[in-house]
Amino acid sequence: MHAGAGIGSSIGTRRFLARDAHRVVGAHAQPERRQSAGRGRLRLPLAREVDHSLRVNETATDVLVIGAGPSGLAVGGRLKQAGVAFELLERAPKVASRWRDHYERLHLHTFRDLSRLPDHPWPLGVAAYPSRDQVVAYFEEHARKNTLRPRFEREVTSLRREGARWVATTRGPHGDERWSAPRVVVATGYNRVPNRPRWPGDEGFAGRVMHAAEYRNGREWLGKRALVVGSGNSGAEIVLDLFEHGATTAMCVRHPTHVSPRDLFGVIPTQVLGLGLGWLPPKLFDRLALPMTKRLVGDLSAYGITRPERGPMELLQATGRVPLLDIGTVELIRQGRVTVYPGIERFDGAELVFVDGRRAAFDVVVLATGYHAALEGFLDGVERLVDGKGHPTAFGEEHPDAPGLYFVGYRNPPTGAIHDIAKEAVRVAKSIADAATTPATTTTATTSSGTTPNATTSGAKRSAADPADSGKKPAADPADSGKKPAADPADSGKKSAADPADSGKKSAADPADSGKKKGART
Ligand SMILES: Cc1cc2nc3c(=O)[nH]c(=O)nc-3n(C[C@H](O)[C@H](O)[C@H](O)COP(=O)(O)OP(=O)(O)OC[C@H]3O[C@@H](n4cnc5c(N)ncnc54)[C@H](O)[C@@H]3O)c2cc1C
Numbered sequence: 001m002h003a004g005a006g007i008g009s010s011i012g013t014r015r016f017l018a019r020d021a022h023r024v025v026g027a028h029a030q031p032e033r034r035q036s037a038g039r040g041r042l043r044l045p046l047a048r049e050v051d052h053s054l055r056v057n058e059t060a061t062d063v064l065v066i067g068a069g070p071s072g073l074a075v076g077g078r079l080k081q082a083g084v085a086f087e088l089l090e091r092a093p094k095v096a097s098r099w100r101d102h103y104e105r106l107h108l109h110t111f112r113d114l115s116r117l118p119d120h121p122w123p124l125g126v127a128a129y130p131s132r133d134q135v136v137a138y139f140e141e142h143a144r145k146n147t148l149r150p151r152f153e154r155e156v157t158s159l160r161r162e163g164a165r166w167v168a169t170t171r172g173p174h175g176d177e178r179w180s181a182p183r184v185v186v187a188t189g190y191n192r193v194p195n196r197p198r199w200p201g202d203e204g205f206a207g208r209v210m211h212a213a214e215y216r217n218g219r220e221w222l223g224k225r226a227l228v229v230g231s232g233n234s235g236a237e238i239v240l241d242l243f244e245h246g247a248t249t250a251m252c253v254r255h256p257t258h259v260s261p262r263d264l265f266g267v268i269p270t271q272v273l274g275l276g277l278g279w280l281p282p283k284l285f286d287r288l289a290l291p292m293t294k295r296l297v298g299d300l301s302a303y304g305i306t307r308p309e310r311g312p313m314e315l316l317q318a319t320g321r322v323p324l325l326d327i328g329t330v331e332l333i334r335q336g337r338v339t340v341y342p343g344i345e346r347f348d349g350a351e352l353v354f355v356d357g358r359r360a361a362f363d364v365v366v367l368a369t370g371y372h373a374a375l376e377g378f379l380d381g382v383e384r385l386v387d388g389k390g391h392p393t394a395f396g397e398e399h400p401d402a403p404g405l406y407f408v409g410y411r412n413p414p415t416g417a418i419h420d421i422a423k424e425a426v427r428v429a430k431s432i433a434d435a436a437t438t439p440a441t442t443t444t445a446t447t448s449s450g451t452t453p454n455a456t457t458s459g460a461k462r463s464a465a466d467p468a469d470s471g472k473k474p475a476a477d478p479a480d481s482g483k484k485p486a487a488d489p490a491d492s493g494k495k496s497a498a499d500p501a502d503s504g505k506k507s508a509a510d511p512a513d514s515g516k517k518k519g520a521r522t
Contacts, residue, residue, distance in 0.1 A: 058178035061087045063185065063432055064168055066159070068095045068150040071187035071409030071421045073139055074117045077146040078429030081119070084436055087179055088148060089170055091155035095148075096139035098189060099132060104217045105241040106132040109233045109262060109325045110416035111269035117142050118422050128269075129262075159184065160380035166404060183404040183432055186379065190391060190410045191371035197229075201347035205365070212238060212368040218245025224363035226250070227352065229344065231257045231305070232322070235368030236329040239338055242366075250360065251333070254343040256308040258315065258323035259300065259330060260293045270325055274414035278313075286311020297326070303333045304340030313414065320389065322412055373410055396424035397431060406432070 063079060065072045068090035079086050094100065107129045108115055112122045120142045126134055143150070154170035154177065161167075166184040170177045194211040202209060212234050218226070218241045226247040228239045235251065242249045260270045270293075277285050290311050300306075308315050312323045332338040343355045350361045373390050375382045384401055387393050392407035399405045408424045411417065 057176070058167075058180060059087060060165075061085050061179070061181045062436065063087075063183045064089060064166060064179055064181045065185045065187060066156050066168065067187035067189060067409075068092075068143070068148070068152075069098055069187065069189050069409070070096065070117060070139060070418055071189065071425060072150075072185070073142050073146075073148060074422055074425030075185050075187060075408055075429055076148045076150075077120070077142060078118060078425055079432065080146050080148065082429060082433035082436075084429075084433050087181070088150040089154045089156055089168060089179060090150040090152050091172070093152045094140075095143045095150060096136050098191060099136050099139065101213070102132055103212070103215045103234075103238060103241065104132065105237060105244075106234075107237075107327075108135060108418075109237075109327070110271050110418065114269065114271050114275065115416050115418040116422065117418070118426050120145065156188075156378050158380065159186070159378050161402070161404075164404075181404075183406070183435075185406045185408055185428055185432075186375070186392075187408045188373070188375070188378075189371075190373045190412065193372045193374040193377070194367070195370045195372055196367060197369055199344050199346050204349065205347045206350035207361075207363045207365065209365045209367065212366055213371070215366050218242040218247055221245060221247040221364055224248070225361060226364045226366065227252055227341070227360075227362045228366045228368055229254070230368035230370070231255070231324055232368055232370065233325055235366075236324055236326065238366055238368055239329050240327070240332070243332060243338060247364075249332075249337075250339040250341055250362070251329070252341045252344060252354070253305050255321070256306040257321075258293070258308060258312040259297045259305065259326055260312075260323045261296050262325040262327050264292070264296065270323075271414070271416050271419075274416075275419075278415060282311065282313035282317055285313040289313070293323075297330065300330065300333070304342065305330075305333070316414055320391075320412065322414055396427045 062084055063086035065075050065079070065086055065088045068076070068088050072088055072090070073095060076086065076088050090097070107127075109129070112126060112128050112130055116122055117139075120138075122130070122138060123141075126138075130138065142148075151170075153172040154174065155172055156168045157171050158169040159166060162180070165180045165182050168179045168184070170179065191213075194213045196211055212230075215238055218238075221242055222245055224247050226242045227250045228235050228242065229252040231251065231253040239249055239251050262270060264270055264273065273289055273292075277288060280288070293312075294307075310318065315321055316323075329338065333340055339360075341352075341354045341356075341358060341360070345353045345355045347353075348359070351359045352362060352365070353359045373386075373392075375386060375390060375392070379385070381402075382390075385392055385394075385399055385405070391410045392399065394400060395407040395410050397406070399407065406428045408428055409417070409421045411420055413420050
């Protein structure tokens, strides 16, 4: 056991030995696997935990969590607190690897206190919209505080149901390994694989084409001609970055796009609008919100940015496209310092030809064209679990078509992805912990994370060996967990506009819940 092993691990192990002779814990495990995380001790497998007839190199636990980004960390933290044993599998060598890899200029587009993991307030002194490095440090601190010990450099290459368990196969420097559990939380992110559109002639382009995922900064493009394709938040910020680095910058806006200032009247995060009014029917929401953003942003059609016919909430629900939260790009466009082009028709040598017939030469084209969750890359039978965009059709609860399978983090709602990740994680962890609850038991078992499970005092959690046994429907309201966050943003002197992540309250203002489950550009 590792990342979050708690009381459930010892009880779960015993239970599995009695019931499931085909399972093995540590039969051929490397010593590292039995490491008592946090104390640096090695715990060798107990004889009674080993069945030498069992599969080589398989670790059995109660829950597998795949991905140590914000979603996996949030779930891990909550499972840990509930004393549920789990393994956290991560392909990268560190937590929050995607955030580390994003371009350097990146800041949260959503308000700090509305973008936080459960029970983990932002430190004092961090700006309202923290930088990428601050975001990474925040996630690192969450993992440290919760003594999470992800299994790094384990890329899940296959996840399938075998009998009553989910079996993950990983590859990496540790070799091929198998991990199994009755429950699995998939938290590999909706931005797993960059979406790279192709155009006629692009293979002969004289300049460079890169996805936003590869873009680091604009230094090398000083004095060069750059085009950013895509009008999501990443695209708009990369435009700013290139401009600030002295590139002649243009933006390709392929679709009509809603634009809002990031802060209404310069002070209120637009995200608050989504939270406050998001419970309204989309048409009504749009009728109220649109006049305000129109007034604040004005008509940009003369510059090449038109408004969609549908309002922002309706559009989000239909297509998953969130409005662009402007942090200065629009002003550059208005000033004529950034040119807007429509869709690309084709590449032609060093030039691009646009659908309106204009053509222009570029040295670099940055594709801020979004990502795919690409769950089909490892999840067996995924077709019946996802929508047309490849996003899970259920999240924040057990998938109705796959016992023991949970997804967290596959939405990009107007309330902010991290905001909703926190809520989903609370619900999922509670659902899993509820299914695993047994009468109070006292144990002195040393967990692999080196912590004393809180479950010893508050009612032990055992491993839910078979989710089918539980028959439990996840609680709709995470507030039921009755868990008071360790700290609250209010403590910082700043009253957060809303913090459903902690209160666990099913916020009425959760438009994403009511809508189609589609991700979007960032
Ligand atoms: C550029 C950008 C800016 C964003 N800005 C904001 C913002 O301001 N506010 C906001 O609320 N949201 C924002 N988001 C959206 C969202 O909050 C982030 O994408 C967030 O990181 C999602 O967390 P996650 O854990 O679900 O996914 P990820 O952060 O993508 O983490 C998934 C983890 O799973 C691992 N993984 C993937 N596949 C495997 C595998 N097969 N085996 C093992 N491990 C695997 C990855 O290495 C990664 O560590 C932004 C997204 C992007 C791309």
